[in-house]
Amino acid sequence: MSSRTSRSLLGFVAALSLIVLTWLGAPAAYAYDNPDLLPDRQTPIIDLADSLTSFQREALERDLSEFEAETGWKLRVLTQYDRTPGRAVKEFWGLDDHSVMLVADPRGGNLLNFSVGDDLFKLMPRTFWIELQTRFGNQFFVRDNGEDASILGALNSIKTCIRQGGCQVVPGLPREQWLLTLVTSVIGGVVFGFAAQPRESGKLFSWQWALIFSPLWGILFIAFGIGPVVTRTSDWLPLVRNFAGFALGALVAFLSPMFSSSQSSET
Numbered sequence: 621m622s623s624r625t626s627r628s629l630l631g632f633v634a635a636l637s638l639i640v641l642t643w644l645g646a647p648a649a650y651a652y653d654n655p656d657l658l659p660d661r662q663t664p665i666i667d668l669a670d671s672l673t674s675f676q677r678e679a680l681e682r683d684l685s686e687f688e689a690e691t692g693w694k695l696r697v698l699t700q701y702d703r704t705p706g707r708a709v710k711e712f713w714g715l716d717d718h719s720v721m722l723v724a725d726p727r728g729g730n731l732l733n734f735s736v737g738d739d740l741f742k743l744m745p746r747t748f749w750i751e752l753q754t755r756f757g758n759q760f761f762v763r764d765n766g767e768d769a770s771i772l773g774a775l776n777s778i779k780t781c782i783r784q785g786g787c788q789v790v791p792g793l794p795r796e797q798w799l800l801t802l803v804t805s806v807i808g809g810v811v812f813g814f815a816a817q818p819r820e821s822g823k824l825f826s827w828q829w830a831l832i833f834s835p836l837w838g839i840l841f842i843a844f845g846i847g848p849v850v851t852r853t854s855d856w857l858p859l860v861r862n863f864a865g866f867a868l869g870a871l872v873a874f875l876s877p878m879f880s881s882s883q884s885s886e887t
Contacts, residue, residue: 655708664688666709669699671724671767680772693740693782694719695775699767701726720778724757724771731770732757743786744778751790752777793853801845801858802865808840809866813873841866 659666664684665677672680684695696713698705698721705712715721717737724731732753755761756774765773781787815833816826845862 654703654705655712657703657705658708658712664695664713665697666705667697667699668703668705669701669724669726669767671699671771673768676768676772680775684775687779691782692718695778696721697724697771697775698722699724699771722771722774724767726762726767729759730754730757731759731762731767732774744781745788748781748787748790755790755794789848789851791852793849793855793858797848797852798858801848802862804840805845805862806865806869808837808842808845809869809871810873811837811840812866813870813876816870816874817877 657666657668663681665672665681667677680697684697688694694713694715696709696715696719698709700723704725709715709721713719713721715735715737717739719737720740721735723733723735725733730753734749734753736749752774756770756777762770777787777790777792780791811833812830815837816830818824818826819829820826841862845866846859849858849862
């Protein structure tokens with residue numbers, strides 16, 4: 621027997637052994653469809669991972685049932701870790717195009733996943749669900765606030781958007797996101813200030829250069845500094861701070877030649 625034939629035979633035997641061992645260790649089959657894990661009564665919450673306290677589960681059951689009676693939209697919650705009912709929940713809950721299932725599983729990089737009915741995309745686009753997942757399901761939020769806060773926060777955002785007829789972005793402005801808008805506002809002001817510095821004697825302000833650079837500082841200040849704030853919150857304080865940051869950055873950049881000239885004259 622040639623060496624090539626021997627290697628092929630050994631590879632076939634190894635692959636066959638792996639298939640047999642996988643088949644014998646059959647628990648994976650339950651991961652896809654295991655109705656035994658379903659409760660014996662109809663409930664909008666299946667908390668296999670114990671992410672919620674008993675009080676939270678009872679309150680959330682009442683809240684989701686009342687919300688469905690009020691709006692007609694189904695919101696369902698499944699938490700899992702090493703056990704999952706898999707596809708059996710679809711028939712158990714009667715999931716359709718008018719329903720949303722939140723799946724909380726800490727084994728991945730993000731706690732939250734969503735199974736969204738097609739009718740929901742008419743109210744909230746796919747970018748909304750991506751932002752919702754990254755805001756409430758990221759590891760830092762879960763570490764600081766807990767899995768229960770992550771689940772409840774995501775559900776509250778969904779309910780708020782459904783009640784108001786849809787959302788393009790997730791309501792609310794987290795501190796981290798606001799700080800990012802503040803930084804972009806300040807940088808936009810710095811660009812505006814440098815562009816507006818007078819370049820000819822007798823001129824106090826260079827409007828032409830400020831207009832030439834307007835696409836850059838406009839994107840930084842308006843699109844990245846103001847837009848995320850006004851679309852996520854009606855609170856005026858973050859907006860005022862961003863305007864102040866833009867003005868301060870512009871003023872410092874505009875007056876920087878005066879500071880440098882005064883220091884050189886002193887030297």
